[in-house]
Amino acid sequence: xxxxxxxxxxxxxxxxxxxxxxxxxxxxxxxxxxxxxxxxxxxxxxxxxxxxxxxxxxxxxxxxxxxxxxxxxxxxxxxxxxxxxxxxxxxxxxxxxxxxxxxxxxxxxxxxxxxxxxx
Amino acid sequence: xxxxxxxxxxxxxxxxxxxxxxxxxxxxxxxxxxxxxxxxxxxxxxxxxxxxxxxxxxxxxxxxxxxxxxxxxxxxxxxxxxxxxxxxxxxxxxxxxxxxxxxxxxxxxxxxxxxxxxxxxxxxxxxxxxxxxxxxxxxxxxxxxxxxxxxxxxxxxxxxxxxxxxxxxxxxxxxxxxxxxxxxxxxxxxxxxxxxxxxxxxxxxxxxxxxxxxxxxxxxxxxxxxxxxxxxxxxxxxxxxxxxxxxxxxxxxxxxxxxxxxxxxxxxxxxxxxxxxxxxxxxxxxxxxxxxxxxxxxxxxxxxxxxxxxxxxxxxxxxxxxxxxxxxxxxxxxxx
Numbered sequence: 427x428x429x430x431x432x433x434x435x436x437x438x439x440x441x442x443x444x445x446x447x448x449x450x451x452x453x454x455x456x457x458x459x460x461x462x463x464x465x466x467x468x469x470x471x472x473x474x475x476x477x478x479x480x481x482x483x484x485x486x487x488x489x490x491x492x493x494x495x496x497x498x499x500x501x502x503x504x505x506x507x508x509x510x511x512x513x514x515x516x517x518x519x520x521x522x523x524x525x526x527x528x529x530x531x532x533x534x535x536x537x538x539x540x541x542x543x544x545x
Numbered sequence: 546x547x548x549x550x551x552x553x554x555x556x557x558x559x560x561x562x563x564x565x566x567x568x569x570x571x572x573x574x575x576x577x578x579x580x581x582x583x584x585x586x587x588x589x590x591x592x593x594x595x596x597x598x599x600x601x602x603x604x605x606x607x608x609x610x611x612x613x614x615x616x617x618x619x620x621x622x623x624x625x626x627x628x629x630x631x632x633x634x635x636x637x638x639x640x641x642x643x644x645x646x647x648x649x650x651x652x653x654x655x656x657x658x659x660x661x662x663x664x665x666x667x668x669x670x671x672x673x674x675x676x677x678x679x680x681x682x683x684x685x686x687x688x689x690x691x692x693x694x695x696x697x698x699x700x701x702x703x704x705x706x707x708x709x710x711x712x713x714x715x716x717x718x719x720x721x722x723x724x725x726x727x728x729x730x731x732x733x734x735x736x737x738x739x740x741x742x743x744x745x746x747x748x749x750x751x752x753x754x755x756x757x758x759x760x761x762x763x764x765x766x767x768x769x770x771x772x773x774x775x776x777x778x779x780x781x782x783x784x785x786x787x788x789x790x791x792x793x794x795x796x797x798x799x800x801x802x803x804x805x806x807x808x809x810x811x812x813x814x815x816x817x818x819x820x821x822x823x824x825x826x827x828x829x830x831x832x833x834x835x836x837x838x839x840x841x842x843x844x845x846x847x848x849x850x851x852x853x854x855x856x857x858x859x860x861x862x863x864x865x866x867x868x869x870x871x872x873x874x875x876x877x878x879x880x881x
Contacts, residue, residue: 429780436822464574464575465571465574465575466574466578466579469575470582476619480599480600481575481576481579481600482600482601482606483573483609485568485571485575485609485610486609487608489568498614501570507574507577508570508574510567510570510571510574515792524741539568543872
């Protein structure tokens with residue numbers, strides 16, 4: 427599919443694709459933090475599910491979610507190197523549930539919009 | 546590993562000091578995790594280079610920790626900033642031009658004219674800087690214009706007539722007349738001074754000669770503004786400011802011309818404006834020079850009054866377009 431994009435549009439496509447992924451990243455992150463995790467472990471976990479996230483994108487996002495009161499964080503210095511662990515809290519869970527419903531409604535709408543059976 | 550520290554140092558330089566240590570510790574830990582995962586515990590220089598390339602330039606990484614962007618005046622305050630800046634700059638220029646006008650009316654000192662305009666030009670950056678400083682402070686204190694509590698009513702939107710179109714024919718005529726007069730004036734200037742041959746005598750006007758540069762400059766400015774208006778086709782705050790500026794300049798030059806003629810006539814014993822009109826028949830017999838100078842002064846007084854009225858109308862329209870009817874200026878509130 428990507429080969430079909432005109433060379434002149436490849437840069438625009440990259441930006442649009444990035445915006446699309448950025449939008450879903452919050453929900454993806456919140457979905458994986460029922461158990462506390464440090465940043466790199468979260469990146470690996472998301473990547474294993476097919477969602478590649480750059481470190482430069484994830485860490486600022488984790489901090490923002492924490493500032494907004496959806497995540498709690500703590501440093502663990504017991505291992506080979508200090509690691510900052512993040513976990514979702516009660517506020518985060520309620521936001522996640524609402525976002526999940528939005529996402530499911532969006533998927534249904536988009537499926538209809540993108541289906542070839544045009545009315 | 547030294548490369549990672551150099552990289553982190555560059556990121557750290559661009560981070561707020563309050564969060565620097567925390568963010569760098571987290572990034573360091575993550576980079577080392579990644580490096581170990583991709584090199585099976587034996588990282589080479591090339592692995593580190595590849596990892597840092599993937600991560601992106603330090604300034605880009607540091608900027609991602611400021612998602613709201615880094616600026617002095619944010620998009621929320623910017624429209625108000627522009628409006629206040631326009632008002633302040635108009636007031637600064639207007640007040641100083643008025644001061645020049647008064648100084649000119651009190652005493653004829655054309656030598657200080659250039660100094661006055663240089664002074665005005667110099668005061669603009671300071672005024673600009675002051676407004677920026679105030680708004681940067683408001684931004685820093687997170688004070689924002691209060692969002693209107695009123696329910697948006699599309700029918701209350703200002704009518705299109707408020708953005709008045711420029712009358713093209715009028716402006717084009719004005720440009721043509723301006724150019725013709727400027728060319729004629731230049732011919733006089735290069736032909737040895739302003740003089741009109743009549744019959745056997747020659748009428749000369751030393752005041753126009755002396756002020757030729759300022760007259761030409763003011764007319765050229767007027768033509769330039771008319772051309773800008775023709776190009777923009779619409780009256781906007783910017784074009785109005787430009788027009789007001791050109792008019793104020795032209796008023797200053799007219800004031801100098803009137804003052805110069807009065808001084809000349811006084812030294813020739815012709816008296817004031819009304820006195821010279823009353824003594825017209827007498828003066829006609831005395832000499833054409835005297836009558837000519839009095840006629841020029843009268844013409845300049847008429848031009849001054851007309852220009853002053855037009856300028857006042859422009860100032861009124863400018864403020865009317867800036868402050869919409871029925872709405873107050875924004876009120877500041879502390880963001881909770």
